[in-house]
Amino acid sequence: MQRLTRLLLGAATIALAAPLLAPAALAEDSPDPIVIPIHNWSSQIVMSNVVGQMFEGMGNSVEYVSTDSQAVYEAVRLGDATLELEVWEGAFGASFDAAVAKGGIHDAASHNAVTREDWWYPLWTKEACPGLPDWKALNDCAAKFATPETGDKGRFLGGPVDWLKHDQEKVDALGMNFVVVNAGSAAALWAEIAAAEKDKTPIVLFNWTPNFAEAVWPGEFVNFPEWVEGCDKDPAVGPIPDKTYDCGNPANGYLKIAAWDGMKDKWPAAYATLQKVSFTNAQIAEMAKLVDVDGMEPEDAATAWMEANEAVWKPWTE
Amino acid sequence: MMTATLPQAPFRLEQKRIAQAILLAALVLVLFRNALPAGLLRLPEGLILPFADWINAAFAFARDDLGLMALTRAVSDAVEFCLDVTANMLYGKSRWPNVGPIPWVVIAATAGMAGHALGGWRLATLAAGTFVWIAVMGQWKWAMETLSVIVVAAPLSVLLGLALGTLAWRYRLAERILNPILNIAQSLPHFAYMIPVVVFIGVGPKAGAIVTVIFSVPPMIRMTLLGLRSVPPEIIESGKMSGATRLQLMTRVRLPSARTEILIGVNQVIMQSLAMVVLASFIGMPGLGQKLLQLLQALKIGLSVEIGVTIVLLAIVLDRMSKAWAVKQPAHAEGPWLHRHRLLAIWLGLVALGFALAALHPYFAEVERKQALSLAGPVDAVVGRVIDLIDPVTDWLRWFLITWVLIPLRDAFLWLPTSAVLLALAGLGWRTGGLRSALVCLAFALPIALSGWWDRAMITAYTVFVAVALALMIGVPLGLVGAANETRARRFLLVCDTAQTFPSFIYLIPVIMLFGVNDVAVIAAVMVFATVPIVRYTIEGLRGVPPEIVESAQMSGASRGQLLWHVKLPLALPTLVVGANQSIMFALFMVIIAAFIGTQDLGQEMQRALSSADVGKGFVLGLAVAFMGLMADHLLLRWAQSRASPGGK
Incomplete structure (x- = not known):
């Protein structure tokens, strides 16, 4: 009975409202704030502020909450946060997929950007090891990278272990003269x-790219044997027949936008906009640069970027 | 022989023998290491118990079957409501009651007046000055985000502490249950209980507030218990004679008499809350801590130092104010209203003036980032210069330490058979406190072996060992210098206070720039933190030596060296031991944070557990760290006790 009443009421509202409103605003967005999680790197914070300011321009209220970049998928899944603007394939793909499997979160859109994470060096390294970026050349000058704790082998400085980058496996597979620290x-x-x-x-x-480091220290990725699907699992795939991980990381990982399943119904207009959002590598790097190099506050950087790039984002909100 | 007349001595002698026998057995195990069966080198796989799975199962049961989640969510919603109110007042978040933000001049004036009321002009200047600094440095919004959480979390923690402390005082059983929990809670690394908070509460300011409460409540419970215990029975009697009911007796007699202890507890709560500012931002506490981590991520050391200074200033102001409050006895004034409430009237006037100023010019309402002053440029330049200056030395030092000290030591720690370490610990325990201490040591060490994290725990132990040894080598001489006279001692202690509240994350970065990602950097960072309590307690210990004894030693012709070695240091030893104990605790906390440099110890796994929200693993690792700390604590305090008691030698 109650359901019927609600249905009838809903139908009546739509019938009344439909002629008055533009088709895009068929259903009203909820007045509750859209919660956008921010993390500890600048491009993500600025991008979150840009999208947040777009939502605010559409009359929504927005709140930012700082969270751990891995734990955020659990928060989005439960609706504590509404969306996540930078889902990196390499860094967060596993957490995101796990959350999707549990339900409550989905892939809302993809940026027109590629992400890449791999061994990298700042350009001055090339003077000591001119054969770069080839990995064999790197291996030949391994001694140049030696440190007290690695002895005569070179040191490769990896990211935190929980990023699960399989650098050690790569070193083993390719027989490199390097120690992973x-x-x-x-x-x-x-x-x-x-x-x-x-x-x-x-x-x-x-x-990895895109991030602020490339704006501060120009550098290049090491060229490993090209990534082929399966070279991390099947020993036969890749140049070395009996080893897995005998390849570089994919040079074109995705950068996605994730959203809480409930967002579509609660803030339909904002959701429609979110699905159109797509930034390129250059735009993301620019956002990071405004903060990390020019020293702006993320909020101001977002405003500045939006003023300079109205043509990019205006159409998404219409 | 003397032993016949002293009943304790034969026991002591026997205790010594047994301890020696156990230690000898451990030595034999070490010497014949290569001939030992694998089961004695490391615990066999089959004996490793899946503690983490059990804890996870217990948590899953509590969450899903007992419906604890609904309860925690309800609690956190209530906390969130309070947070919304303070957030609105302090930085204008759009929530009920929608009146904020309060202009910074008003808050600075209020702080100044509170300082004046509690501790006169000096405290007033310090308090108002701190808030002016925050405003003109453009950190107002961040600082208010932080404070909006603390002003909710600290009172909650005080109330909870009072309630639990009273419970423990009233019921012996409650005390028996609470005491071990408090011991463990105070030595558990912060990250360990942040994980269940993420699971049960989620992330955001409310999680930050709750984690702050959990972290800051133990000292409040202890001080409440202590305070209620120490109320003289005569006061209670007189209360009873005036016909007070039990409730009246509690609220009008006992609690007011325990005022000083309780206010020291409040002081501890405030200090602990501020210590949590940066760590709580890992689970979504907004404000200074979050900003600090963002800035460090972009290597902006100067700007992070500014934030660090703000946190230290806030800590000092709140510390001084709450201590002044603890010392101040309630006074009764008489006369007309205006006379009795002169300060209140002045405050109201200042508040009105503040609002008027804010209405006149927006600068007095909020200083924008663009208008902010900054010290970042000079600070960065100084840090850069210092690094350049000592870089040549550190290169050599790093090479020397890594090749000749650290790697051999670390390998030695890992080389030791588990069985030998367990035996040696039992022997040490027996030597200091007989069978009971031996069992206590085993009860702490064995679970670490059973948990399967032995190797990582040994690396943690090695890091802490080296760092504390270095800290002793640096801290004791520093303390001796500092204790030379009263003025210098006070200055040194102020530096200790500052170093202790200064967010440790900030100096991780310069340390990495100096030493690189390796054990030297980790140990340097841990050592800096571990030196503070040693300096502090050395100074306190030497200051505590009774002047009569020093004088009589001087009269019997002791030289300065003799005075120090044979009179002052032995007398200060118990305090020094407390310092060493604190130093180990600090080192254990810091070694977990040093995982952000890059380690292969328990801290690294803890970081992993936090990012995958693995409650069980986090707890097991946290308990391993806590047990190491508690074991060191037990051994050191026991030893100090036996030295202090006359029959101990």
Whole structure:
């Protein structure tokens, strides 16, 4: 009975409202705030603010909450956060897939950007090891990367172990003269580059694009044997017949947008906009640069970016 | 022989023998390591117990079958309501009652007046000055986000602490249950209980508030219990004679008499809440901590130092204010209203003036980031210069330490058979406190072996061992220098306070830039933190030596060296041991945070458990760390006790 009443009421509302409103605003967005999670790297914060300001421009209220970048998928799944603007295939693909399997979260859109994560070096390293970016050349000058704790082998500085990057497997598979040392945080990686920059020490470490580091320290990825589907699981795939991980990481990982399943019904207009959102690598790097290099606050950087790029985002909100 | 007349001595002698026998057995195990069966080197796989799975199952049962989730969500909704109110007042989040944000001049004036009321002009200047600093440095919004959580979490923690403390005081059983829980809670690394909070509460300011409450409540419980215990029976009697009911006796007699202890508890709650600011931002607490982590992520050391200074200033202001409150006895004034409430009237006037100023010019309502002053440039330049200056030395130092000290030591720790370590610990326990201590040591060490995290625990132990040894080598001489005279001692203690409240994440970055991602950096970071309590307690210990004894030693012609070695240090030893104990605790906390540099110990696994929200694993790792701390605590305090008691030598 109650359901029937509600249905009738709903139908009546739509019937009344339909002629008055534009078709895009068939159903009203809820006045509750859309909760956008932010993490500890700048491009994500600025992008969240850009999209948040777009939503606010459409009359929604928006709130930002800072969360751990892995735990966020659980929060989105439960509706504690509404969406996630940067789902990196390499870094968060596993957490995202696990949350999707549990239900409550889905893939809402993809950015027109590719992500890549692999061994990387700042350009001054090339002076010490001219054959780069070829991985064999890198292996030949392994001694140049030696540190006290690695002996005569070179040191590869990996990301935190929980990023699960299989660097050790790669070293084993390709028989490289390197020892993998894992840093504990992204900040530790940057601190090492900054220290190496002072006296141009050669360094090879884990890095990814798009991020702010490429704006501060120009550099290149190491060219490993190209990623082929299955080279991480099937020993036969890839150049070395009896090894897995005898390949680089995919050079074109996805960058997706995830949303809470309930968003579509609660904020239909905002959801429709979200599905159109798509940033490119250059735009993402620009957002990071505004904060990390120009020293702006993320909110101001978002406003500045939106003023300069109205043609990009305006159409998404219509 | 003397032993005949002293009944304790034969027991002592026997205790020594047994301990020696056990230690010898451990030594034999070490010497014949290569001939030992594998089961004695490391516990066989079959004996490893899946503690993590059990804890996870218990949590799943509590969450799904007992419906604990509904309860925790209800609690967190209530907390969130309070947070929304303070968030609206302090930084204008659009929530009921929609009146905020309060202009910064008003808050600074209020802080100043509170400071004046509690501790005169100096405290007033410090309090108002801190808030002016926050405003003109453009950190107002972040600081208010932080404070909006603390002003909810700290009172909650105080109330909870009062309630639990009273319960423990009233019922012996409650005390027996609470005591071990408090012991463990105070030595559990923060990350361990942040994981269940994420599961049960979620992320965001409310999770930050709740984790802050959990972290800050133990000292409040202890101080409440202590305070209620120490109320003299005469006061209670007189209360009863005036016909007070039990409730009246509690609220009008006992609690007011325990005022000083309870207010020290409040002081501890505030300090612990501020210590949690940065860590709680890992699970969504907004404000200074979150900003700090963002800035460090982009290597902006200067800007993070500014935030660090703000946190230290806030801590000092709140510490001084709450201590002044604890010392201040309630006073009674008489006369007309205006006379009695002179300060209140002035405050009201200042608030009105503040609102008027804010209405006149927006600068007095909120200083925007663009208008903010900054020290970041000079700070960055200084840090850069310092790093450049000592870089040549550190290169050599790093090479030397890694090749000749750290790697051999670390390998040695890992090389030791588990059975030998367990035996040696039991022997040490027996030596300090007989069978009971031996069993206590085993009860702490054996679960670590059974949990399967032995190797990682040994690496943690090695890091803490080296860091505390270095801290002793640096801290004791520093403390001796600091204790030379009263003024210097006070200055040194202020530096200790600052170093202790300064967010440790900030110096992780310069340390990495100096030493790189390796054990030297980890140990350097841990050592900095572990030195603080040693300096503090050395100074306190030396200051506590009675001047009469020093004088009589001087009169019998002791040289300065003799005075120090034979009189002052032995007398200060018990305090020094407390310092060493604290230092181990601090090192254990810091070694977990040093996982952000890059380690292969328990901390690294803890970080992993946090990112995958694995409650069971987090707890097992946390307990392993806590047990190491509690074992060291037991051994050291026992030893200090036996030295202090006359029959101990």
